[in-house]
Amino acid sequence: MAANSNPNKSFEVAQPPNDSVSSLAFSPKANYLVATSWDNQVRCWEIMLNGRFLQSTPKVSISHDQPVLCSAWKDDGTTVFSGGCDKTAKMWPLLSGTQPTTVAVHDAPIKEISWIPDMNLLVTGSLDKTMKYWDTRQPKPAHTQQLPERCYALSVRYPMMVVGTADRNLILFNLRKPQTEFKRVISPLKYQTRCVAAFPDQQGFLVGSIEGRVAVHHVDDSQQDKNYTFKCHRHNNHIFSVNSINFHPIHPTFATAGSDGVVNFWDKDSKQRLKAMERCDQPITCCAFNNNGSMFAYSVCYDWSKGAENHKPEAAKTQIFVHLPLDVDVKPKPRTAKGGKR
Structure with a gap:
């Protein structure tokens, strides 16, 4: 039986x-979905x-000169930013x-x-080991922040920002004082950071x-x-990367997407x-909730985690799916009384 690229219908x-x-x-304002590729x-x-x-x-598309790695919307829902x-x-x-x-320039790819x-x-945040703040009306950055290593992941919940770099650094910023690090910690996980997500209440990440x-x-x-860590995205003794973490916009729950081709809600x-x-039947590279959490988009495609030698373009069709999650899938469960579950 052939593997199914859309088993969740x-x-x-x-x-x-x-x-x-x-x-x-x-x-953040309407059901417009942007994908970079x-x-x-x-x-x-x-x-x-x-x-x-x-x-x-399909509405519109734009081109970069090389692969595009990241995207973000302006809060008014009219403008998209992309970097790569x-x-x-x-x-x-x-x-x-x-x-x-063009509103930002780095010395290496913008991740x-x-x-x-x-x-x-x-x-x-860039692989040139800097993070830059930009007033989009000005050609030069408002501030350049040196990072200890290449930027791999970044998440903002004002006034908190968490940045994950190579060498497992996690750097916290209080954006009311954006030019100084608030705190630096080494990741509680032993291996390379792939994604970060700040809590909606800014108490952690x-x-x-x-x-x-996931930590x-x-x-x-x-x-x-x-604090705690938990295992996920594992299948028959195989371990897969956690590629994307996204909080639900209404509930304090979140989704993880992995190279095992699975999305979990937690x-x-x-x-x-x-x-x-x-x-x-392929990895899930990224995922996103819409502004009210009624839609959940995820991409099924090759993520290069098994190297170029395992890339089979004829089989590796790229697909983007939109799922309508049920309340029971994304709403927190009632808390059990102290003493644990019976």
């Missing part, structure tokens, strides 16, 4: 990229819901139809990008690594007893898995 987005997807981002393109679709039936309309291997970030007034402009509405600044494990870490020293406070979706 999710809705397939029309006209997907021609190569692996590197980021997915929903507009290794085919040098940034694409946007409008996702429409009619009852339980979804429809996708051409060492630039572009600002794209998506809905007005005007051309993108992460985020818009910070409270500061009216764009932040970019999640870290996912290439070893199929739940609190910022405040008085809450260190609440409740960090009760330390439970709420749901494991059925396993897809």
Whole structure:
């Protein structure tokens, strides 16, 4: 029996990229979905819901000169930022139809990008071991922050920002004083950091690594007893990378996506898995909730975790799916009384 690329019967987005997807981002205002890809393109679709039936309309796309690695929306939902291997970030007034402009430049690929509405600044994290803040009206950065190593992951929940770099560094910033590190910790996980996600309440963050494990870490020293790590994305004694972590926009639950082709939904406070979706036939490289959590997008494609020699382009079709999660999949479970479950 052939493996199934869509075992969850999710809705397939029309006209997907021609190569692996590197980021997915929903507009904060409407159901516009943006995907960046290794085919040098940034694409946007409008996702429409009619009852339980979804429809996708490809809207527009722009090109970079090299593969695109990251994307972010401005908080007003009109503008998209994208960055990648051409060492630039572009600002794209998506809905007005005007051309993108270059708003950030680094000395190496831009791996992460985020818009910070409270500061009216764009932040970019690069493999050149710097992070830069940009006023998009100015050609030079408002501030350049040296990092101890290459930036691999970044997550902002104002006033907190967490940055994951090579050598397992995790650097916390209080964005009210963005020019100084607030705290630096070594990842509780033994292997390379792949993704980070700041808690919605800014009390801590999640870290996912290439070893199929997630750490739940609190910022405040008085809450260190609440820290823990857990295994996930493991299959028949094989260990897979955690490629993406995303919090639900309403509930304090989150999704993890892995190289094993599985998406899991978790409740960090009760330390439970709420749901494991059925396993897809390729890795899941990234995932994203829409602004109210009613839609969940994920990309199924080759993620290069098994090297170029295992890349089979004829079989490695890139697909983007949108899933409609049930409440029971994403709502926290009622807390059990102290003393544990009966």
